[in-house]
Amino acid sequence: MxxxxxxxxxxxxxxxxxxxxxxxxxxxxxxxxxxxxxxxxxxxxxxxxxxxxxxxxxxxxxxxxLRKNHSKIHLDRKTNLVTIGGGVIMGDLLNYLQKHNRSFPIGLSKLPGAGYILTGGVSPLSRTYGLAIDNIESIKGFLGNGTFISLKKNQINNEEQLIWEGIKGAAPFFSIITEIELKTIQSNSIKVIEGFVNLNELTEIIKLSEEFPENISLQWIYAQKIYIYIFAELKNNLEDKKTEKYLMLLDKFPSLEKQIYENFNKINFYPKELNLYELNANNHSEVISLLGEDLKNDIPIFIRCMDEIMENKPNNSCYVASQQLGCKTKKLNHGSSFFVHRKSTWKPWIYASWKKNDLQEKEVALEWIYKSWSKLKRFYPNIHLAQLHNHLDSHEEEIRLAFGNRMNELKTLKNIFDPQGILPPL
Ligand SMILES: Cc1cc2nc3c(=O)[nH]c(=O)nc-3n(C[C@H](O)[C@H](O)[C@H](O)COP(=O)(O)OP(=O)(O)OC[C@H]3O[C@@H](n4cnc5c(N)ncnc54)[C@H](O)[C@@H]3O)c2cc1C
Known part of the structure; x- marks a missing residue:
């Protein structure tokens, strides 16, 4: 570093x-x-x-x-709980756990750090294991007013309850988390079905996916072309037979290829052929993440809307992608949190980039993000606040659509525990 x-x-x-x-x-x-x-x-x-x-x-x-001094990872072999520093990235966590045949529901990239966990954490495995926040057992850190906190699930008193819930989904606004203890999961094989598809095929695949059982999820990305990943966790013979029944429905799409990976850690999402601009050093970028429920009968209208959005993209860096949640992420048995849109089953995100010193191109790219967001709102009315945009005009609306009816509680947490407003503003 x-x-x-x-x-x-x-x-x-x-x-x-x-x-x-x-x-x-x-x-x-x-x-x-x-x-x-x-x-x-x-x-x-x-x-x-x-x-x-x-x-x-x-x-x-x-x-x-936090990456230098808060980067430790330790797995307790008796409890299978892993403790990570607040500066640990998800790839390092997975590499460490793989040595012990354990895993964690990380997202589509190994690069994100603790921000992935604290802002919710939507994984291709979330339909079985919940969001990343649902797997938090304890945390340590500091509130924005300098008070040290150490909170453990099932040992939270009344005064701490709101802080605990706020940490799960809205931590960056009022705390600095230095340590997180997480449940880990058995590392299982994963079957991935992937490939380029056309718009008609995407329509059919989204329809099929809204009936998937909890161990199968769809992720798609519409950049210059459309690429999909269907991700199925294999567990045991009985369940795998059921899984195969669903996966067989995809045999009719000739461009899709099947492969079994030994574990999640072996999978790399987004093939080079997609030419994504994500890490292009000459470009700056922004991304907005949305949340909504199953499209059901609206799939054809949604696809037409996507076509229009992609026709209007100002440059080739722009894309819209989506990942599937639902099943376990809808359940509240992990306790209440500040990820309030529990009914959500899709998390699309809109990405655009521009040449880094070209302010005009930046304005056009952001305009496209906002226009696309406004078109997609009818399908996905809420926000997943995975990126904080207090430097953008959309910040206030994003916050409101992310925290919904818990906005006032979040303001209370902010006023009490970050009274000087030193952490990211609401
Ligand atoms: C390629 C890629 C793929 C992604 N895929 C997914 C996905 O599949 N699912 C998903 O849910 N998200 C996904 N994301 C979004 C990502 O998880 C969020 O943007 C997340 O907030 C990034 O966290 P970070 O630690 O890497 O970022 P940073 O930029 O380091 O931090 C992001 C924000 O979180 C706060 N923060 C970070 N750590 C702490 C801490 N320890 N204490 C307090 N505040 C903290 C900071 O205020 C910061 O503003 C993806 C992002 C990328 C770039």
Missing amino acids: KNNNNLLEVPNINSKDAKLKKLIYDVDESLFNEDNYSYEKFEHLCVCSGGTTSSCAKNGFTTLD
């Missing part, structure tokens, strides 16, 4: 190019010392874990980089 001339070596290019005011590695009581920790000093503090978003570093702001 290099730090040259106050630049941060992170995957997100906007953040990588940001000229930092200062970089801090340590989070302990001394950080919150009155002389150091004030709005005058920071305005606000950016926090970096995996560094995959445009909000972990900004021109003229201080970044707290």
Whole structure:
């Protein structure tokens, strides 16, 4: 992890190019010392874990980089609970767990850090194992006012209850989490069916997927072409027979290929042929994530809407993709959280990038994101706040659509535990 001339070596290019005011590695009581920790000093503090978003570093702001001193991973072999530092990336977690034949429902990329877990965490395995937040057993860290917190599921008192629920989905607004204890899962083989499809085929596949059992999920991406992944966790002979019955329905799509992977860690999403611009060092980008329920009879209208969106894209970097949740993510038996849109079964996201110094192209690209979002709202009215956009005009609306009827409780948490407003603003 290099730090040259106050630049941060992170995957997100906007953040990588940001000229930092200062970089801090340590989070302990001394950080919150009155002389150091004030709005005058920071305005606000950016926090970096995996560094995959445009909000972990900004021109003229201080970044707290958790990757150096909060990167430990430890699995308790008796309980199969894993403890990770607040700066651990999901790829390192999976590599570590693989040695013990365990796994964790990470998302479609190994790059994101603890931000993936704290903002919800939607995995191709979520339909079976819930969201990442549903697998949190305990956390340690600091509230924005400097108070140390250590909370453990099933040992939460009344005063701590709202904090615990807020950490699960809205932690970045009022806390800095240095340690997370997570349930792990048995590492099983995964069957992936993938390939390029056309719009008609996508229509049929979405229809089939809305009937999938919990161990199968669909993810698709519509960039220059459409690529789909159907992801099926294989568990035992009896269940696998049922799985095969569903997967056989896909045999009629000639371009799709099947492959069995030994475990989740062996899968790499997004083939090179898609030519995605995600990590192109010459481009800056933004992404907005939505949430909504099954499309059912609206699939044909949705597909027409997608066609229109893609026809209007201002450059080839732009894409819309979607991942499937539902089944276990709808259940509340993991306890209440600030991921409020539990009915959701789809999480689409809209991505656009532009040449990094071209302000005009930036404006056009963001305009396309907002127009596309507005077209997709009828199908996906809510937001998954996986990226904080307090530097964009859409921030307020995104926050409102992400936290819904818990917005006032979040404001209360923010007022009490981050009274100076040093962590990302609401
Ligand atoms: C290629 C790619 C694929 C993705 N796939 C998925 C997916 O399948 N499912 C899904 O749900 N999401 C997915 N995401 C979204 C990603 O999980 C979120 O954007 C997440 O917030 C990124 O976390 P990070 O730690 O990498 O980012 P960072 O930029 O380091 O952090 C993001 C924000 O979280 C806050 N934060 C991070 N760590 C802490 C901490 N320890 N304490 C307090 N605040 C903290 C910071 O304030 C920061 O603003 C994907 C992102 C990328 C780039």
